[in-house]
Amino acid sequence: MLSEWSLESSRRTFRAGVPYHFQLTNAGTGEHEWAVVPGGATDESEALFEVEEDWLPSGATISRTFTFPGPGRYDFVCLLPGHLEAGMRLPVEVLAR
Numbered sequence: 001m002l003s004e005w006s007l008e009s010s011r012r013t014f015r016a017g018v019p020y021h022f023q024l025t026n027a028g029t030g031e032h033e034w035a036v037v038p039g040g041a042t043d044e045s046e047a048l049f050e051v052e053e054d055w056l057p058s059g060a061t062i063s064r065t066f067t068f069p070g071p072g073r074y075d076f077v078c079l080l081p082g083h084l085e086a087g088m089r090l091p092v093e094v095l096a097r
């Protein structure tokens with residue numbers, strides 16, 4: 001779930017190589033996007049997966065499937081200008097399969 005200015009996830013630990021079905025809800029009043037990046041990354045070019053803000057207007061819920069390629073730390077982030085800095089980063093852990 002995304003809102004101003006946070007991301008929440010019912011799950012924070014995943015396994016590499018397993019497809020996960022994510023239900024993304026924008027519970028905020030503005031646009032947000034959802035991206036998966038390597039831990040600490042801040043640039044869109046580093047995103048492994050991205051759901052653009054057009055798909056997540058206020059109140060929208062959509063589903064996407066993503067598979068983490070390998071173990072390590074990843075972050076769920078919103079990369080709209082200023083949103084990451086405002087706190088929209090959620091670290092998650094991915095374990096070896």
Ligand SMILES: [Cu+2]
Pocket residue numbers: 031032033078079080083088
């Ligand atoms: Cu945002």
